Amino acid sequence: MRQVYLDYSATTPVKKEVLDAMLPYFTEFYGNPSSLYSIAAESKEALAGARKQVAELVGADEKEIFFTSCGTEADNWAVMGAADVLKKKGNHIITTKIEHHAMLHSCEFLEKHGYDVTYLDVDSEGRVNPADLEAAITDKTILISIMFVNNEVGTVEPIRELAAIAKSHQILFHTDAVQALGNMPIDVKELGVDLMSISAHKIYGPKGVGALYIRKGVRLSNYLHGGAQENKKRAGTENLAGIVGFGKAAELARIHLDEHIQHTSSLRNYLIQQVQEKIDNVYVNGSMEHRHPGNANLTFEFIEGEAMLLYLDMNGIAVSTGSACSSASLTPSHVLSALGIPVEKIHGTLRFTVGDMTTKEDIDYVVSTLVNVVNKLREISSVSSEKGW
Numbered sequence: 001m002r003q004v005y006l007d008y009s010a011t012t013p014v015k016k017e018v019l020d021a022m023l024p025y026f027t028e029f030y031g032n033p034s035s036l037y038s039i040a041a042e043s044k045e046a047l048a049g050a051r052k053q054v055a056e057l058v059g060a061d062e063k064e065i066f067f068t069s070c071g072t073e074a075d076n077w078a079v080m081g082a083a084d085v086l087k088k089k090g091n092h093i094i095t096t097k098i099e100h101h102a103m104l105h106s107c108e109f110l111e112k113h114g115y116d117v118t119y120l121d122v123d124s125e126g127r128v129n130p131a132d133l134e135a136a137i138t139d140k141t142i143l144i145s146i147m148f149v150n151n152e153v154g155t156v157e158p159i160r161e162l163a164a165i166a167k168s169h170q171i172l173f174h175t176d177a178v179q180a181l182g183n184m185p186i187d188v189k190e191l192g193v194d195l196m197s198i199s200a201h202k203i204y205g206p207k208g209v210g211a212l213y214i215r216k217g218v219r220l221s222n223y224l225h226g227g228a229q230e231n232k233k234r235a236g237t238e239n240l241a242g243i244v245g246f247g248k249a250a251e252l253a254r255i256h257l258d259e260h261i262q263h264t265s266s267l268r269n270y271l272i273q274q275v276q277e278k279i280d281n282v283y284v285n286g287s288m289e290h291r292h293p294g295n296a297n298l299t300f301e302f303i304e305g306e307a308m309l310l311y312l313d314m315n316g317i318a319v320s321t322g323s324a325c326s327s328a329s330l331t332p333s334h335v336l337s338a339l340g341i342p343v344e345k346i347h348g349t350l351r352f353t354v355g356d357m358t359t360k361e362d363i364d365y366v367v368s369t370l371v372n373v374v375n376k377l378r379e380i381s382s383v384s385s386e387k388g389w
Contacts, residue, residue: 001315002362004316004358004362005355005357007352007353009295009353010353012202014205014206018252021247022206025244029042046243046244048062050243050244051247053246053247053250053251054198054247058181058186058187058196059189060189065212067209067230067234068211069210070199071100075145075197076106076223078220079093079174080109080221081220081221082143082172084220090138091115091142093107093115093118093141093144094120094144095107095119097120097121098339099145100147100178103147103176116140118136120146124340125290126286126339130162130165133146134165137171141169144166144172145176147179148175148186149177149179151335153285153286154291154297155286155287156184156291157175159175173194174193174196180292181199182203183294184292193213196213197212198212200250204249206246209246264293264294264355265293267354268296270360270363271366271367275298279300279370281300282298283345285336294355295351295352295353296353299341299345299349301348303374303377304348308370308373311373311376311377312369319352333346336349
């Protein structure tokens, strides 16, 4: 049976070049980068090299990149660290209703500790209206956090414009760029952001390593306390092999960015076209003009997404019904709800995300399988309805 992986927004396989770069740092160059003896020198040099590679991918200075365990930690650190440092200035934070749970749950935690959070609405495509952000700002606003690319529907937010509004009010601006990294050009200076979260495992690097960009001059409270690693900002012995892998993945993403965007966007468009030509009552969620190049979030009317997912899995196809971090939940997607999609249609939604390893033959197999699965499930649904089940 053919195996087709179409959930690249959940995670990506580690590329061979990335694994090859990592392997020596498990065995041959195992020294702790913080140690002073010669065995550690290679480790320290590798750490610096990876930091430079990640910085180059996002247009940052290498001293502005601080490694974390993942994108979630970076999000938590950004919002918690900013809230703590700026608590004497104000207690108001602005974010959106479609953020990743790493941000939403951090904000909910802060609300329990005296902070006021505004959750901005989005339009039917998942875009934030800059005028809504402007209207939400008060003299107590200390942080604005709006994700770069939504992890479920793939909508790209107008980050440059939103960050400019924050800057005009001298308010810190953070963006969760985990889904944007490696999928579109990013230049933190051009965007005007103060803080940005990223992660390795979305760009064919290893799991368990991320980073937070902190613009020079921005102060954050430390999130982890202990040693003096990461310029005394993030304690804990560095995940050296993982960081080296992140660096290599970032280098590959930078070199092959245009090729990657062309490959994934063409296959995504082909998938959407073929599905809509061969299956009735299928709708695309999110913006097509402002979209992650590999994302196709599709609603299939009259059937359940969970049933489709299971049938596809039995045919060797891996897709998602929403974000991977909440796939165990049966509650409707908070993102699709924010777009105004009715609950019954939300439950008939699948997220397909293509990647570098995806082929046109993969898409043809997925579409032909989908046609059979959807027809079967709609037939069952129709019979059940007629019999009053």
